[in-house]
Amino acid sequence: MDSFFISGTDTGIGKTLISAMLLLASGGRYWKPVQSGTIEGTDTETVRKLTGLGDGHFEKESYMLEQPLSPHLSAQIDNNHIHIGTILADYENIQTRGRKHANADTDAVADTIDYNSLPLKSFIIEGAGGLLVPLNENDLVIDLIAEIGIPVILTSRSTLGTINHTLLSLEALRSRNVPVAGVVMSGPFNPENKKAIETYGRVKVLAEIPVLSEIVKPDLLLFGSRMLDALRT
Numbered sequence: 001m002d003s004f005f006i007s008g009t010d011t012g013i014g015k016t017l018i019s020a021m022l023l024l025a026s027g028g029r030y031w032k033p034v035q036s037g038t039i040e041g042t043d044t045e046t047v048r049k050l051t052g053l054g055d056g057h058f059e060k061e062s063y064m065l066e067q068p069l070s071p072h073l074s075a076q077i078d079n080n081h082i083h084i085g086t087i088l089a090d091y092e093n094i095q096t097r098g099r100k101h102a103n104a105d106t107d108a109v110a111d112t113i114d115y116n117s118l119p120l121k122s123f124i125i126e127g128a129g130g131l132l133v134p135l136n137e138n139d140l141v142i143d144l145i146a147e148i149g150i151p152v153i154l155t156s157r158s159t160l161g162t163i164n165h166t167l168l169s170l171e172a173l174r175s176r177n178v179p180v181a182g183v184v185m186s187g188p189f190n191p192e193n194k195k196a197i198e199t200y201g202r203v204k205v206l207a208e209i210p211v212l213s214e215i216v217k218p219d220l221l222l223f224g225s226r227m228l229d230a231l232r233t
């Protein structure tokens with residue numbers, strides 16, 4: 001399976017939940033390069049808890065910022081500065097390590113994590129906030145996505161207002177030639193909004209996630225598999 005960058009039309013939209021679904025269903029790896037807000041716990045911890053998967057499925061964040069604010073501001077408060085180059089170097093290292101472990105028979109690598117059991121390219125990267133969120137004074141999250149160069153899965157809400165937010169996000173991605181793998185809608189079923197997003201956005205809605213009263217593994221697997229099936233067809 002391929003790598004995907006999970007972004008959204010907003011913060012608190014369901015990116016982490018959808019990442020957990022895809023991770024569990026694919027058995028791949030998860031990475032949150034920029035964690036803005038560590039006070040209330042990290043997204044990596046949440047995905048770990050939700051999926052129950054072990055260390056080998058998780059990569060270390062490039063930036064851990066304390067305040068739950070836009071990354072550019074959160075970094076400023078921490079006397080830190082986000083460099084896209086640092087994140088890209090981490091990405092390259094992760095890929096190289098994955099490749100080395102895939103060739104472990106001929107290439108002995110001293111590392112405690114067993115990547116052999118994991119698919120080489122199965123990689124879920126979760127963004128911070130939405131697409132036009134600043135990382136520093138020059139770069140936005142979407143610039144990082146364009147540099148990494150993998151397809152985006154856009155998380156959107158199902159309710160009123162989503163058509164505008166989703167179409168704007170799709171337009172921003174296309175204007176930078178970022179491939180869009182599809183949209184995942186979260187919230188009460190709204191077939192009209194789904195139809196409008198598919199028609200006007202020229203995009204596939206990979207899954208609709210209902211409001212889950214409790215987030216349990218069978219549901220994560222069910223919706224994750226549904227997304228993977230939709231991505232394959």
Ligand SMILES: Nc1ncnc2c1ncn2[C@@H]1O[C@H](COP(=O)(O)OP(=O)(O)O)[C@@H](O)[C@H]1O
Pocket residue numbers: 008010011012013014015016017018186187209210211212213215
């Ligand atoms: N379909 C849903 N059903 C139930 N809870 C949801 C759903 N989508 C999101 N949530 C909850 O909303 C909150 C924000 O979602 P999260 O995945 O953390 O968003 P993001 O990563 O985009 O900030 C979390 O507590 C998450 O469990």
Ligand SMILES: [Mg+2]
Pocket residue numbers: 015016043126
């Ligand atoms: Mg999140």
